[in-house]
Amino acid sequence: MLTRRTFLASALAAPCLAAPAAADLLKVRDLYQVKGRGLSDLAQQSVGQRLEIEGFMAPPLKAESRFFVLTKMPMAVCPFCETEAEWPNDIIAVYTKRIVDVTPFNVKITTSGVLEVGAYTDPDTGFVSLLRLVDATYG
Amino acid sequence: MKTIFSTTSLALILATGAASAQELPQANDAWFTAGQDAIQAIIDREINTGRAKNVILLVADGNGVGTNYATRLYAGQQEGQFGEEHVLPYETPDFHSALVKTYNINAQTPDSAPTAGAMNTGVKQRFNLINLGGDAIHDDCATVTGNELTTFAEIVSGMDKSVGIISTARLTHATPAAVYAKTANRDWEDEVPEGCTAQKDIAAQLIDQMDAGVIDLAMGGGRRYFAGKDVTLDEGGTGHRPDGQNLIEKATTLGAQYAWNTETFSSLNLDGSKPVLALFNDSHMEYEADRAEDDEPSLAEMTKSAIEYLSNNESGYYLEIEAGRVDHGNHAGNAKRTMIDGVAFAEAVAMADELTDDADTLIIVTADHEHGIAFNGYCGRGTPIDGLCYAVAQTGDKHSDELLLADDGKPYTVVGFLNGPGAVLKAGEGNDYTGSRDELTQDEAQDLDYIQQALIPSSSEMHSGVDVAVYAKGPWAHLFDGTIEQNVIFHVMNHAVAAE
Numbered sequence: 001m002l003t004r005r006t007f008l009a010s011a012l013a014a015p016c017l018a019a020p021a022a023a024d025l026l027k028v029r030d031l032y033q034v035k036g037r038g039l040s041d042l043a044q045q046s047v048g049q050r051l052e053i054e055g056f057m058a059p060p061l062k063a064e065s066r067f068f069v070l071t072k073m074p075m076a077v078c079p080f081c082e083t084e085a086e087w088p089n090d091i092i093a094v095y096t097k098r099i100v101d102v103t104p105f106n107v108k109i110t111t112s113g114v115l116e117v118g119a120y121t122d123p124d125t126g127f128v129s130l131l132r133l134v135d136a137t138y139g
Numbered sequence: 140m141k142t143i144f145s146t147t148s149l150a151l152i153l154a155t156g157a158a159s160a161q162e163l164p165q166a167n168d169a170w171f172t173a174g175q176d177a178i179q180a181i182i183d184r185e186i187n188t189g190r191a192k193n194v195i196l197l198v199a200d201g202n203g204v205g206t207n208y209a210t211r212l213y214a215g216q217q218e219g220q221f222g223e224e225h226v227l228p229y230e231t232p233d234f235h236s237a238l239v240k241t242y243n244i245n246a247q248t249p250d251s252a253p254t255a256g257a258m259n260t261g262v263k264q265r266f267n268l269i270n271l272g273g274d275a276i277h278d279d280c281a282t283v284t285g286n287e288l289t290t291f292a293e294i295v296s297g298m299d300k301s302v303g304i305i306s307t308a309r310l311t312h313a314t315p316a317a318v319y320a321k322t323a324n325r326d327w328e329d330e331v332p333e334g335c336t337a338q339k340d341i342a343a344q345l346i347d348q349m350d351a352g353v354i355d356l357a358m359g360g361g362r363r364y365f366a367g368k369d370v371t372l373d374e375g376g377t378g379h380r381p382d383g384q385n386l387i388e389k390a391t392t393l394g395a396q397y398a399w400n401t402e403t404f405s406s407l408n409l410d411g412s413k414p415v416l417a418l419f420n421d422s423h424m425e426y427e428a429d430r431a432e433d434d435e436p437s438l439a440e441m442t443k444s445a446i447e448y449l450s451n452n453e454s455g456y457y458l459e460i461e462a463g464r465v466d467h468g469n470h471a472g473n474a475k476r477t478m479i480d481g482v483a484f485a486e487a488v489a490m491a492d493e494l495t496d497d498a499d500t501l502i503i504v505t506a507d508h509e510h511g512i513a514f515n516g517y518c519g520r521g522t523p524i525d526g527l528c529y530a531v532a533q534t535g536d537k538h539s540d541e542l543l544l545a546d547d548g549k550p551y552t553v554v555g556f557l558n559g560p561g562a563v564l565k566a567g568e569g570n571d572y573t574g575s576r577d578e579l580t581q582d583e584a585q586d587l588d589y590i591q592q593a594l595i596p597s598s599s600e601m602h603s604g605v606d607v608a609v610y611a612k613g614p615w616a617h618l619f620d621g622t623i624e625q626n627v628i629f630h631v632m633n634h635a636v637a638a639e
Contacts, residue, residue, distance in 0.1 A: 034431045
């Protein structure tokens with residue numbers, strides 16, 4: 001018989017959704033600690049390395065740019081939830097080799113680039129990033 | 140003649156009662172005896188017509204009957220059950236229940252502002268407005284004066300009860316705002332249009348209501364709407380208020396306690412002597428799946444503290460608790476986060492029930508609206524609700540190991556959305572949307588970040604007008620029955636606190 005107490009205990013004992021170990025194809029969340037409060041060990045250890053990360057291209061902030069934001073899920077914008085765009089904490093700024101050919105926001109892409117960390121403000125958009133892929137390609 | 144004979148036979152069986160049931164071939168089947176136990180539990184219900192000292196309204200935003208079904212199965216499967224048979228804490232026989240029609244005065248598809256307003260004032264309201272009468276117009280400040288409604292919080296405050304609000308969304312978001320705010324636009328969270336003097340922004344109204352003694356406790360997200368743009372906030376972000384007011388400082392100057400993370404939450408004085416303002420995130424609190432224990436308390440933990448705090452008032456209290464991010468998971472088309480936040484909501488309900496007495500506390504569990512969530516078939520028993528659909532097995536109870544395939548030869552998830560970012564039609568050249576479904580593995584489908592496939596392209600998955608359920612126990616909970624309008628919820632609460 002399921003009691004309230006066993007329900008609570010069982011739910012709390014549910015397995016954690018831990019980040020996977022480093023793999024060839026990474027997810028955006030693999031580079032962050034829980035809730036994007038800091039970088040993961042994997043990110044710290046991968047600075048300067050070329051990584052392949054799957055995610056989604058957020059709608060570009062500027063046309064004819066070499067910059068876009070990679071998100072773990074499509075950037076859903078709910079007009080009745082938000083008064084303005086809500087960027088999640090765990091995103092990756094991507095600086096590309098070529099002018100960005102925009103991909104629809106909900107089409108999964110794989111981005112390859114060299115990992116940089118540290119606060120950086122994009123001079124064109126003012127976008128502040130803590131984590132970047134540079135010299136990047138995607139598809 | 141045959142039909143008449145069958146009817147007569149059935150009538151005979153029913154008339155002879157339980158003793159004859161033992162002679163039925165299925166009489167010893169576990170389902171049969173469980174069915175008998177179920178009706179006995181309903182027969183044994185005690186109708187409580189006493190006066191409610193306390194009222195707790197728990198709202199899982201966007202948790203219509205479909206979304207709740209997903210959470211039920213997910214919770215059960217996390218415990219090792221098939222899932223379908225699972226019973227959420229508010230689905231036990233001691234809860235009365237009804238279906239709720241959620242439409243707004245001028246909207247078939249509701250939004251969270253007027254739906255929460257209906258529950259807090261007793262009347263349906265207009266789309267995107269909060270606690271203004273039907274003559275008020277969205278985004279028109281000039282229509283505020285004369286249309287302000289009296290809230291349940293104001294009514295019970297007049298009865299010397301305390302009032303608390305908890306939300307995992309911003310405290311200035313629609314559902315929590317409906318406890319204390321009156322606004323012509325739900326988006327006026329920290330500013331009103333130039334020249335608008337008939338109302339303040341929503342955050343300012345919260346602090347005013349705290350100052351007025353109506354609101355005693357408020358815990359949630361939305362910190363940035365309580366401080367000016369030049370203010371660096373507790374976690375390093377910046378305020379958002381154009382008027383530069385620091386409402387956090389104003390609240391503490393007025394005597395309120397302030398908490399902003401798990402540590403300061405744990406240090407709150409819960410003896411009821413000082414109001415509580417807790418803002419755990421610049422915007423919404425984290426999804427339960429992404430929450431760090433040392434950063435933010437859970438919904439159940441906030442519920443526990445709030446009840447401990449409010450219980451100090453011998454005259455009782457009204458507490459609204461919102462699981463705000465169930466809705467956001469659905470909007471993102473991300474069923475997994477929806478279900479995990481749904482489980483967190485269920486834990487909060489269990490906590491509220493455990494800490495209160497059915498004799499004097501009316502607990503109401505409901506949602507404000509449903510989403511465009513739907514469920515594919517024909518999946519076998521125990522198919523992971525967060526994954527791909529397995530076929531029904533010929534023998535035994537559990538599903539077979541064969542994934543069902545659609546006409547395109549690809550497997551599909553149990554959960555789908557009618558619209559949203561998971562649309563299989565992708566933007567092409569011009570306005571040309573084309574596409575086909577991705578080939579999925581079970582691991583991919585069950586990933587935390589997986590977005591379920593949808594039909595209509597839309598950056599955000601949408602609400603739907605489908606009914607939600609309401610469950611209740613305690614004084615006058617039995618008034619919830621049949622299919623009711625959403626504003627009736629207020630009337631049950633109002634009747635319960637005033638009953639002689």
